[in-house]
Amino acid sequence: MNKANKSRQHWREKLTPEQYRITREKGTEAPFTGKYYHSKDSGMYRCVCCGKELFSSRAKYDSGSGWPSFFEPADEKAVATREDFSQGMHRIEVLCSHCGAHLGHVFPDGPEPTGLRYCINSEALEFRQDDPESDD
Ligand code: FE
Numbered sequence: 001m002n003k004a005n006k007s008r009q010h011w012r013e014k015l016t017p018e019q020y021r022i023t024r025e026k027g028t029e030a031p032f033t034g035k036y037y038h039s040k041d042s043g044m045y046r047c048v049c050c051g052k053e054l055f056s057s058r059a060k061y062d063s064g065s066g067w068p069s070f071f072e073p074a075d076e077k078a079v080a081t082r083e084d085f086s087q088g089m090h091r092i093e094v095l096c097s098h099c100g101a102h103l104g105h106v107f108p109d110g111p112e113p114t115g116l117r118y119c120i121n122s123e124a125l126e127f128r129q130d131d132p133e134s135d136d
Pocket of ligand 1: 047048049050051052096097098099100101
């Protein structure tokens with residue numbers, strides 16, 4: 001964690017109450033309600049807190065879980081993981097590697113090539129569509 005892991009006051013002012021609850025208090029949005037669950041637009045999903053690029057739309061797939069799902073992060077250093085034993089379960093929590101925002105969890109039931117399902121709250125993300133004029 002670095003200095004981007006700002007004070008509670010900073011995040012309270014920057015985020016909506018729901019964004020704060022999920023990213024800074026490890027909350028979960030209700031399934032099938034998130035604004036990016038059905039999105040198939042081409043672009044990059046960034047951390048809603050700090051703007052770091054986290055997941056490309058190229059890795060997004062329809063998991064049927066009720067949350068946006070990706071089979072890999074934008075790059076291997078984009079997210080951090082740690083064990084989570086809360087709520088009577090053993091899960092692997094996914095966090096923004098830059099600011100420590102709680103994003104969701106990763107499960108070993110995803111599609112090829114990784115076999116992983118990064119199950120991520122829409123509220124933790126901010127989507128930016130690819131510029132149709134650019135070549136990449
Ligand atoms: Fe972040």
